[in-house]
Amino acid sequence: MEAIQIPDPSWGSDLANIILDLEKLRTKQLGGDVPPYIFFQLKDIFQILETLGSARIEGNNTTLSEYVEKIIVDGSNDESSDEIINLEKAIHFIEEHTNETTQFDRAFISEIHKILTDGLTPPPNGEGSRYSGALRQHDVSIKSSGHTPPNHFVLQQYFDAFISFINESHKEQYQLLMVAIAHHRFEHIHPFDNGNGRMGRLLNYAFLIKLGFQVKNGRIINPSSVFYTDRDKYYDMLSKADSLKDSDVLEWCEYFLLGLKNEIEKIDSLLDQNYVKKQILQPALKIARENEHITTQEFKILTYLVNKEEMAMKSEELSKLGITDSKKKSITMAKLRDKKMLISTTKGGRIYTIHFVNNYLLRAVMQVLKKNGFVSDFLNNGEEV
Ligand SMILES: Nc1ncnc2c1ncn2[C@@H]1O[C@H](COP(=O)(O)OP(=O)(O)OP(=O)(O)O)[C@@H](O)[C@H]1O
Ligand SMILES: [Mg+2]
Numbered sequence: 001m002e003a004i005q006i007p008d009p010s011w012g013s014d015l016a017n018i019i020l021d022l023e024k025l026r027t028k029q030l031g032g033d034v035p036p037y038i039f040f041q042l043k044d045i046f047q048i049l050e051t052l053g054s055a056r057i058e059g060n061n062t063t064l065s066e067y068v069e070k071i072i073v074d075g076s077n078d079e080s081s082d083e084i085i086n087l088e089k090a091i092h093f094i095e096e097h098t099n100e101t102t103q104f105d106r107a108f109i110s111e112i113h114k115i116l117t118d119g120l121t122p123p124p125n126g127e128g129s130r131y132s133g134a135l136r137q138h139d140v141s142i143k144s145s146g147h148t149p150p151n152h153f154v155l156q157q158y159f160d161a162f163i164s165f166i167n168e169s170h171k172e173q174y175q176l177l178m179v180a181i182a183h184h185r186f187e188h189i190h191p192f193d194n195g196n197g198r199m200g201r202l203l204n205y206a207f208l209i210k211l212g213f214q215v216k217n218g219r220i221i222n223p224s225s226v227f228y229t230d231r232d233k234y235y236d237m238l239s240k241a242d243s244l245k246d247s248d249v250l251e252w253c254e255y256f257l258l259g260l261k262n263e264i265e266k267i268d269s270l271l272d273q274n275y276v277k278k279q280i281l282q283p284a285l286k287i288a289r290e291n292e293h294i295t296t297q298e299f300k301i302l303t304y305l306v307n308k309e310e311m312a313m314k315s316e317e318l319s320k321l322g323i324t325d326s327k328k329k330s331i332t333m334a335k336l337r338d339k340k341m342l343i344s345t346t347k348g349g350r351i352y353t354i355h356f357v358n359n360y361l362l363r364a365v366m367q368v369l370k371k372n373g374f375v376s377d378f379l380n381n382g383e384e385v
Pocket of ligand 1: 238
Protein backbone atom coordinates (compact mmCIF):
# COMPACT_ATOMS: atom_id res chain seq x y z
CA MET A 1 0.00 0.00 0.00
CA GLU A 2 1.50 3.30 -1.10
CA ALA A 3 1.73 6.08 1.44
CA ILE A 4 -0.57 9.06 0.90
CA GLN A 5 1.36 11.98 -0.58
CA ILE A 6 0.86 15.71 -0.37
CA PRO A 7 1.36 17.42 -3.73
CA ASP A 8 3.15 20.78 -3.78
CA PRO A 9 1.04 23.77 -4.69
CA SER A 10 2.89 26.18 -6.91
CA TRP A 11 4.40 29.19 -5.23
CA GLY A 12 2.23 32.24 -5.93
CA SER A 13 -0.90 30.20 -6.66
CA ASP A 14 -4.20 31.09 -5.00
CA LEU A 15 -3.87 28.01 -2.86
CA ALA A 16 -0.40 28.98 -1.63
CA ASN A 17 -1.73 32.43 -0.70
CA ILE A 18 -4.69 30.97 1.16
CA ILE A 19 -2.33 28.78 3.16
CA LEU A 20 -0.15 31.77 4.03
CA ASP A 21 -3.19 33.70 5.22
CA LEU A 22 -4.37 30.78 7.29
CA GLU A 23 -0.94 30.44 8.85
CA LYS A 24 -1.21 34.04 10.03
CA LEU A 25 -4.56 33.25 11.56
CA ARG A 26 -3.13 30.19 13.27
CA THR A 27 -0.53 32.14 15.22
CA LYS A 28 -2.69 35.17 15.79
CA GLN A 29 -4.44 34.26 18.98
CA LEU A 30 -7.93 35.26 18.05
CA GLY A 31 -9.60 36.87 20.97
CA GLY A 32 -11.18 40.30 21.15
CA ASP A 33 -12.71 42.18 24.01
CA VAL A 34 -15.95 40.26 24.39
CA PRO A 35 -16.33 39.13 28.01
CA PRO A 36 -15.94 35.35 28.37
CA TYR A 37 -19.47 34.81 29.66
CA ILE A 38 -20.85 36.29 26.44
CA PHE A 39 -18.30 34.62 24.21
CA PHE A 40 -19.06 31.14 25.52
CA GLN A 41 -22.74 31.58 24.80
CA LEU A 42 -21.93 32.51 21.23
CA LYS A 43 -19.72 29.45 21.06
CA ASP A 44 -22.67 27.29 22.14
CA ILE A 45 -24.76 28.76 19.37
CA PHE A 46 -22.09 28.03 16.81
CA GLN A 47 -21.92 24.51 18.04
CA ILE A 48 -25.63 24.19 17.38
CA LEU A 49 -25.11 25.43 13.83
CA GLU A 50 -22.19 23.06 13.29
CA THR A 51 -24.13 20.09 14.54
CA LEU A 52 -27.23 20.86 12.61
CA GLY A 53 -25.22 21.58 9.50
CA SER A 54 -23.50 18.23 9.62
CA ALA A 55 -26.67 16.31 10.36
CA ARG A 56 -28.42 17.97 7.48
CA ILE A 57 -25.86 17.04 4.85
CA GLU A 58 -27.69 13.75 4.46
CA GLY A 59 -31.12 15.30 4.74
CA ASN A 60 -32.03 15.06 8.39
CA ASN A 61 -35.21 17.05 8.21
CA THR A 62 -34.91 18.96 11.43
CA THR A 63 -34.81 22.65 10.55
CA LEU A 64 -33.08 25.30 12.55
CA SER A 65 -36.35 26.72 13.79
CA GLU A 66 -37.56 23.32 14.98
CA TYR A 67 -34.28 22.70 16.69
CA VAL A 68 -34.33 26.07 18.41
CA GLU A 69 -37.86 25.36 19.56
CA LYS A 70 -36.76 22.00 20.96
CA ILE A 71 -33.98 23.62 22.92
CA ILE A 72 -36.37 26.22 24.28
CA VAL A 73 -39.10 23.83 25.31
CA ASP A 74 -36.82 20.87 25.96
CA GLY A 75 -38.85 18.29 24.17
CA SER A 76 -39.40 15.37 21.80
CA ASN A 77 -37.22 12.40 21.04
CA ASP A 78 -37.03 10.90 17.58
CA GLU A 79 -34.17 9.49 15.53
CA SER A 80 -33.26 12.75 13.91
CA SER A 81 -32.82 14.45 17.26
CA ASP A 82 -30.85 11.44 18.48
CA GLU A 83 -28.54 11.86 15.50
CA ILE A 84 -28.03 15.48 16.48
CA ILE A 85 -27.46 14.63 20.13
CA ASN A 86 -24.86 12.05 19.09
CA LEU A 87 -23.04 14.66 17.02
CA GLU A 88 -22.96 16.98 20.00
CA LYS A 89 -21.55 14.24 22.18
CA ALA A 90 -18.89 13.49 19.60
CA ILE A 91 -17.85 17.16 19.42
CA HIS A 92 -17.61 17.15 23.17
CA PHE A 93 -15.49 14.00 23.14
CA ILE A 94 -13.13 15.57 20.63
CA GLU A 95 -12.77 18.76 22.64
CA GLU A 96 -12.01 16.73 25.76
CA HIS A 97 -9.44 14.50 24.14
CA THR A 98 -7.63 16.65 21.62
CA ASN A 99 -4.50 18.65 22.26
CA GLU A 100 -1.22 19.37 20.48
CA THR A 101 0.07 15.83 21.00
CA THR A 102 -3.04 13.73 20.43
CA GLN A 103 -2.57 10.68 18.24
CA PHE A 104 -5.59 10.02 16.08
CA ASP A 105 -5.24 6.29 16.20
CA ARG A 106 -7.74 3.61 15.39
CA ALA A 107 -9.13 3.57 18.94
CA PHE A 108 -9.80 7.31 18.85
CA ILE A 109 -11.65 7.11 15.55
CA SER A 110 -13.49 4.01 16.59
CA GLU A 111 -14.72 5.69 19.76
CA ILE A 112 -16.08 8.66 17.83
CA HIS A 113 -17.83 6.40 15.36
CA LYS A 114 -19.49 4.55 18.24
CA ILE A 115 -20.75 7.81 19.71
CA LEU A 116 -22.04 9.01 16.34
CA THR A 117 -24.03 5.91 15.54
CA ASP A 118 -25.14 5.00 19.04
CA GLY A 119 -28.75 3.86 19.20
CA LEU A 120 -29.55 4.75 15.57
CA THR A 121 -31.08 2.37 13.04
CA PRO A 122 -28.44 0.87 10.71
CA PRO A 123 -28.56 1.51 6.95
CA PRO A 124 -30.35 1.38 4.61
CA ASN A 125 -33.16 2.68 6.84
CA GLY A 126 -31.33 4.87 9.33
CA GLU A 127 -28.23 6.84 10.13
CA GLY A 128 -26.70 4.21 12.41
CA SER A 129 -24.21 1.45 11.62
CA ARG A 130 -24.16 -2.33 11.57
CA TYR A 131 -20.60 -2.27 12.87
CA SER A 132 -20.40 0.67 15.26
CA GLY A 133 -16.78 1.55 15.82
CA ALA A 134 -15.51 -1.09 13.39
CA LEU A 135 -14.63 -1.07 9.70
CA ARG A 136 -17.29 -2.19 7.27
CA GLN A 137 -17.34 -5.86 6.35
CA HIS A 138 -18.90 -5.52 2.94
CA ASP A 139 -18.43 -3.40 -0.16
CA VAL A 140 -20.14 -0.06 -0.55
CA SER A 141 -20.85 2.47 -3.23
CA ILE A 142 -21.33 6.19 -2.68
CA LYS A 143 -24.62 7.69 -3.74
CA SER A 144 -24.37 9.62 -7.01
CA SER A 145 -20.64 9.09 -7.32
CA GLY A 146 -18.68 7.22 -9.98
CA HIS A 147 -16.02 6.27 -7.46
CA THR A 148 -16.04 2.81 -5.84
CA PRO A 149 -14.35 2.71 -2.42
CA PRO A 150 -11.83 -0.09 -1.78
CA ASN A 151 -13.01 -3.66 -1.52
CA HIS A 152 -13.56 -4.70 2.10
CA PHE A 153 -10.82 -7.37 1.96
CA VAL A 154 -8.16 -4.71 1.40
CA LEU A 155 -9.86 -1.96 3.38
CA GLN A 156 -7.69 -2.52 6.45
CA GLN A 157 -4.52 -1.61 4.52
CA TYR A 158 -6.08 1.55 3.17
CA PHE A 159 -7.25 2.50 6.60
CA ASP A 160 -3.81 1.89 8.10
CA ALA A 161 -2.25 4.11 5.45
CA PHE A 162 -4.77 6.78 6.34
CA ILE A 163 -3.97 6.52 10.06
CA SER A 164 -0.26 6.89 9.43
CA PHE A 165 -0.86 9.84 7.13
CA ILE A 166 -2.81 11.79 9.73
CA ASN A 167 -0.32 11.08 12.51
CA GLU A 168 2.93 11.59 10.64
CA SER A 169 4.75 14.77 11.53
CA HIS A 170 4.27 16.99 8.52
CA LYS A 171 6.30 20.15 8.07
CA GLU A 172 4.37 23.23 9.03
CA GLN A 173 3.62 24.37 5.49
CA TYR A 174 2.03 21.00 4.74
CA GLN A 175 -0.13 20.66 7.81
CA LEU A 176 -3.21 22.41 6.47
CA LEU A 177 -2.90 20.53 3.21
CA MET A 178 -2.82 17.36 5.27
CA VAL A 179 -6.15 18.30 6.87
CA ALA A 180 -7.76 18.98 3.50
CA ILE A 181 -6.39 15.85 1.88
CA ALA A 182 -7.30 13.71 4.88
CA HIS A 183 -10.94 14.68 4.58
CA HIS A 184 -11.11 13.70 0.96
CA ARG A 185 -9.10 10.51 1.49
CA PHE A 186 -11.29 9.43 4.34
CA GLU A 187 -14.38 9.79 2.17
CA HIS A 188 -12.60 8.15 -0.74
CA ILE A 189 -11.80 5.08 1.37
CA HIS A 190 -15.23 5.13 3.06
CA PRO A 191 -14.07 2.92 5.95
CA PHE A 192 -17.46 2.57 7.67
CA ASP A 193 -20.77 1.23 6.47
CA ASN A 194 -22.33 4.58 7.38
CA GLY A 195 -21.40 7.84 9.08
CA ASN A 196 -18.36 8.50 6.92
CA GLY A 197 -19.42 12.04 6.14
CA ARG A 198 -20.12 12.94 9.76
CA MET A 199 -16.90 11.28 10.90
CA GLY A 200 -14.81 13.04 8.27
CA ARG A 201 -16.24 16.42 9.13
CA LEU A 202 -15.58 15.89 12.82
CA LEU A 203 -12.02 14.90 12.07
CA ASN A 204 -11.49 18.29 10.41
CA TYR A 205 -12.36 19.86 13.70
CA ALA A 206 -10.07 17.58 15.69
CA PHE A 207 -7.14 18.23 13.33
CA LEU A 208 -7.51 21.98 13.59
CA ILE A 209 -7.55 21.85 17.37
CA LYS A 210 -4.37 19.81 17.26
CA LEU A 211 -2.80 22.35 14.91
CA GLY A 212 -3.51 25.11 17.38
CA PHE A 213 -6.41 26.95 15.77
CA GLN A 214 -7.98 28.12 18.97
CA VAL A 215 -9.99 31.06 20.02
CA LYS A 216 -9.29 32.02 23.61
CA ASN A 217 -9.87 28.79 25.45
CA GLY A 218 -12.89 27.93 23.46
CA ARG A 219 -13.14 26.89 19.87
CA ILE A 220 -15.86 28.26 17.71
CA ILE A 221 -14.38 27.49 14.36
CA ASN A 222 -16.73 25.47 12.26
CA PRO A 223 -14.25 23.98 9.81
CA SER A 224 -16.78 22.13 7.72
CA SER A 225 -19.18 25.01 7.28
CA VAL A 226 -18.21 25.53 3.66
CA PHE A 227 -19.71 22.11 2.92
CA TYR A 228 -23.03 23.06 4.43
CA THR A 229 -23.71 26.04 2.22
CA ASP A 230 -23.72 24.02 -0.98
CA ARG A 231 -23.89 20.28 -0.71
CA ASP A 232 -23.75 19.68 -4.47
CA LYS A 233 -20.56 21.66 -4.75
CA TYR A 234 -19.07 19.66 -1.84
CA TYR A 235 -19.89 16.37 -3.56
CA ASP A 236 -18.66 17.63 -6.93
CA MET A 237 -15.34 18.69 -5.49
CA LEU A 238 -14.95 15.34 -3.69
CA SER A 239 -15.79 13.49 -6.90
CA LYS A 240 -13.23 15.43 -8.84
CA ALA A 241 -10.52 14.65 -6.30
CA ASP A 242 -11.43 10.96 -6.55
CA SER A 243 -9.15 10.81 -9.61
CA LEU A 244 -6.30 11.30 -7.07
CA LYS A 245 -4.48 13.36 -9.70
CA ASP A 246 -2.32 16.06 -8.09
CA SER A 247 -4.10 18.91 -9.84
CA ASP A 248 -7.55 17.66 -8.80
CA VAL A 249 -6.45 17.05 -5.23
CA LEU A 250 -4.98 20.56 -5.06
CA GLU A 251 -8.22 21.96 -6.40
CA TRP A 252 -10.03 20.20 -3.57
CA CYS A 253 -7.57 21.69 -1.09
CA GLU A 254 -8.17 25.17 -2.43
CA TYR A 255 -11.93 24.79 -2.12
CA PHE A 256 -11.67 23.45 1.41
CA LEU A 257 -9.05 25.86 2.75
CA LEU A 258 -10.64 28.96 1.24
CA GLY A 259 -13.87 27.99 2.99
CA LEU A 260 -11.97 27.59 6.23
CA LYS A 261 -10.28 30.95 5.89
CA ASN A 262 -13.59 32.72 5.30
CA GLU A 263 -15.05 31.00 8.31
CA ILE A 264 -12.24 32.03 10.64
CA GLU A 265 -12.43 35.63 9.47
CA LYS A 266 -16.14 35.69 10.13
CA ILE A 267 -15.64 34.30 13.62
CA ASP A 268 -13.05 36.96 14.30
CA SER A 269 -15.75 39.63 14.16
CA LEU A 270 -17.73 37.79 16.82
CA LEU A 271 -14.97 38.46 19.30
CA ASP A 272 -15.28 42.18 18.82
CA GLN A 273 -17.39 43.62 21.60
CA ASN A 274 -18.64 46.47 19.49
CA TYR A 275 -19.81 44.12 16.77
CA VAL A 276 -21.50 41.78 19.22
CA LYS A 277 -23.33 44.67 20.87
CA LYS A 278 -24.40 46.63 17.82
CA GLN A 279 -24.82 43.94 15.21
CA ILE A 280 -26.08 41.04 17.29
CA LEU A 281 -27.45 41.66 20.75
CA GLN A 282 -29.11 45.06 20.29
CA PRO A 283 -30.98 43.98 17.14
CA ALA A 284 -31.89 40.67 18.80
CA LEU A 285 -33.40 42.46 21.78
CA LYS A 286 -35.46 44.61 19.42
CA ILE A 287 -36.82 41.50 17.73
CA ALA A 288 -37.58 39.86 21.08
CA ARG A 289 -39.50 42.99 22.09
CA GLU A 290 -41.41 43.13 18.80
CA ASN A 291 -42.40 39.50 19.27
CA GLU A 292 -43.37 40.27 22.84
CA HIS A 293 -41.03 37.74 24.36
CA ILE A 294 -39.88 40.52 26.68
CA THR A 295 -41.73 43.49 28.17
CA THR A 296 -40.78 47.10 27.48
CA GLN A 297 -39.17 47.28 30.89
CA GLU A 298 -37.19 44.10 30.35
CA PHE A 299 -36.11 45.42 26.98
CA LYS A 300 -34.79 48.57 28.66
CA ILE A 301 -32.93 46.61 31.33
CA LEU A 302 -31.33 44.16 28.94
CA THR A 303 -30.38 46.92 26.51
CA TYR A 304 -28.80 48.89 29.34
CA LEU A 305 -26.84 45.79 30.36
CA VAL A 306 -25.68 44.97 26.85
CA ASN A 307 -24.48 48.51 26.28
CA LYS A 308 -22.25 48.50 29.34
CA GLU A 309 -18.53 47.92 28.88
CA GLU A 310 -18.55 44.78 31.06
CA MET A 311 -21.93 43.63 29.71
CA ALA A 312 -23.07 42.84 33.23
CA MET A 313 -24.91 44.64 36.03
CA LYS A 314 -26.04 44.58 39.65
CA SER A 315 -29.66 44.96 40.70
CA GLU A 316 -28.81 48.27 42.43
CA GLU A 317 -28.29 49.79 39.02
CA LEU A 318 -31.98 49.56 38.26
CA SER A 319 -32.30 53.01 39.91
CA LYS A 320 -30.77 54.39 36.75
CA LEU A 321 -33.77 53.02 34.91
CA GLY A 322 -36.27 54.54 37.30
CA ILE A 323 -36.77 51.55 39.60
CA THR A 324 -35.79 52.89 42.98
CA ASP A 325 -37.61 50.71 45.47
CA SER A 326 -35.29 47.90 46.53
CA LYS A 327 -38.04 45.33 46.82
CA LYS A 328 -39.19 46.18 43.33
CA LYS A 329 -35.62 45.85 42.14
CA SER A 330 -35.27 42.31 43.39
CA ILE A 331 -38.65 41.30 41.98
CA THR A 332 -37.73 42.68 38.57
CA MET A 333 -34.39 40.89 38.56
CA ALA A 334 -35.94 37.65 39.82
CA LYS A 335 -38.42 37.70 36.97
CA LEU A 336 -35.68 37.94 34.39
CA ARG A 337 -33.80 35.17 36.14
CA ASP A 338 -36.90 32.98 36.05
CA LYS A 339 -37.14 33.57 32.33
CA LYS A 340 -33.50 32.45 32.20
CA MET A 341 -32.56 35.73 30.53
CA LEU A 342 -30.25 36.80 33.34
CA ILE A 343 -27.55 34.71 35.00
CA SER A 344 -24.81 35.53 37.45
CA THR A 345 -21.40 35.92 35.92
CA THR A 346 -19.94 33.87 38.75
CA LYS A 347 -21.55 31.08 40.68
CA GLY A 348 -23.89 32.56 43.26
CA GLY A 349 -22.59 36.05 42.49
CA ARG A 350 -24.63 39.27 42.47
CA ILE A 351 -23.45 40.51 39.11
CA TYR A 352 -25.71 39.46 36.27
CA THR A 353 -25.25 39.15 32.55
CA ILE A 354 -27.63 38.48 29.71
CA HIS A 355 -28.32 34.84 28.86
CA PHE A 356 -29.52 33.98 25.38
CA VAL A 357 -28.90 30.33 24.60
CA ASN A 358 -31.88 28.54 26.06
CA ASN A 359 -34.82 30.89 25.97
CA TYR A 360 -36.73 33.01 23.48
CA LEU A 361 -33.79 35.32 23.01
CA LEU A 362 -32.09 32.46 21.18
CA ARG A 363 -34.63 32.67 18.41
CA ALA A 364 -33.97 36.37 17.98
CA VAL A 365 -30.21 35.92 18.07
CA MET A 366 -30.42 33.19 15.43
CA GLN A 367 -32.50 35.47 13.25
CA VAL A 368 -29.88 38.18 13.49
CA LEU A 369 -27.02 35.76 12.84
CA LYS A 370 -28.85 34.56 9.79
CA LYS A 371 -29.30 38.10 8.53
CA ASN A 372 -25.58 38.71 9.05
CA GLY A 373 -24.63 35.69 6.97
CA PHE A 374 -23.62 33.29 9.74
CA VAL A 375 -26.26 30.68 8.98
CA SER A 376 -26.45 28.62 5.81
CA ASP A 377 -29.73 29.06 4.00
CA PHE A 378 -30.32 25.38 3.76
CA LEU A 379 -30.60 25.05 7.53
CA ASN A 380 -33.83 26.97 7.28
CA ASN A 381 -35.63 25.33 4.38
CA GLY A 382 -36.55 28.85 3.43
CA GLU A 383 -38.43 29.39 6.68
CA GLU A 384 -38.03 32.17 9.14
CA VAL A 385 -36.31 31.11 12.33
N1 LIG B 1 -17.92 11.52 -4.96
C1 LIG B 1 -17.57 11.32 -3.70
N2 LIG B 1 -16.34 10.89 -3.39
C2 LIG B 1 -15.98 10.69 -2.10
N3 LIG B 1 -16.81 10.89 -1.07
C3 LIG B 1 -18.03 11.34 -1.32
C4 LIG B 1 -18.48 11.57 -2.63
N4 LIG B 1 -19.76 12.00 -2.57
C5 LIG B 1 -20.08 12.04 -1.26
N5 LIG B 1 -19.05 11.64 -0.49
C6 LIG B 1 -18.96 11.58 0.97
O1 LIG B 1 -19.78 10.55 1.46
C7 LIG B 1 -20.50 11.01 2.60
C8 LIG B 1 -21.73 10.14 2.79
O2 LIG B 1 -21.29 8.89 3.34
P1 LIG B 1 -22.03 8.21 4.57
O3 LIG B 1 -23.47 8.00 4.24
O4 LIG B 1 -21.24 7.03 5.03
O5 LIG B 1 -21.88 9.35 5.65
P2 LIG B 1 -23.01 9.88 6.65
O6 LIG B 1 -22.32 10.66 7.70
O7 LIG B 1 -23.89 8.77 7.05
O8 LIG B 1 -23.86 10.80 5.70
P3 LIG B 1 -23.85 12.35 5.47
O9 LIG B 1 -22.46 12.81 5.34
O10 LIG B 1 -24.62 12.53 4.21
O11 LIG B 1 -24.53 12.93 6.68
C9 LIG B 1 -20.77 12.46 2.23
O12 LIG B 1 -21.02 13.29 3.34
C10 LIG B 1 -19.45 12.86 1.61
O13 LIG B 1 -18.51 13.21 2.61
MG1 LIG C 1 -25.32 7.92 5.57
